[in-house]
Amino acid sequence: MNNIAINNAYRVHSAPKVFQDKFQHLQKPCPIVDEGDKFEYTHCKLPTNDRNYTYVDPNKVKYFVAQKENALPYINDVLQHSNNEEQVTETLYILDRMIDNGTKGVDKMYPTLSRFNNTKSPNIQTFLAGIYRKTQVPDAFGPLVKMLIQNSINPQPAPFDPNEEIGGAILEYIKCWGNRC
Structure with missing residues (x-):
């Protein structure tokens, strides 16, 4: 899951011209990116039959991870509005790395994350289970069991x-119930 590579570039500030009419809510500038910091980031690439991991631009990940709690409103907004599997997977990956970096308050994003509890996407399920494993939000246990079944x-x-990560998250919940992890 930590494998990263660089692919085609796109701007972080707005969707490509083709999508601007359909995704007006995503056209606002990222509040944590200054006007002078117009970075070019590469597209996320989902796993294929030739590779079983997701490619995410390491510069984009590093940038958002460094913002810590300041990035959470933007991350939350993307997750609330996006229906694009690549974008959601990439954002969940970034959120997962933010948790690893000590970002606080991700557990409060459960209402937004729960939007994906019924997804059939193995990519989204895997990252969602990893986030639930780390945040231990009690309401997430049932959806994890549902995903596994x-x-x-x-x-x-x-x-x-994806059941490896989902099952691991369920086991972590069971382990922590008695010990209050």
């Missing part, structure tokens, strides 16, 4: 098994 009954094609 859903994937066991009707597995989605993927070059990796």
Whole structure:
């Protein structure tokens, strides 16, 4: 999951011209990026049959991780409005790295994250389970069990098994219930 590579560039401030009419809510500038800091970031690439990991621009990840709690409103806004699997997966990856870096308050984003509890996307499920594992929000346990059962009954094609991360998150919840992790 930590493998990163560089691909095609795009601006962080707005969607490509093709999408500007459909995604007006995503056209506002990132509040943590100054006007002079117009970075070019590469597109996220989802796993394929040839590689079982996601490519995310390391500069973009580093930038948002460094912002810590200041980046959470922007991350939350993207997750509230995006229906693009690549964008959601990339944002969840960044959020996961932010947790690893000690960012506080991610657990309060559960209402936004819960929007993806019924997803069938193995990519989103994997990162969501990792975030739930680290934040230990009590309300997330049921959706994790539902994902595991859903994937066991009707597995989605993927070059990796999302149930490994989902099952690991469930086990972490069970372990922490008695110990108050």
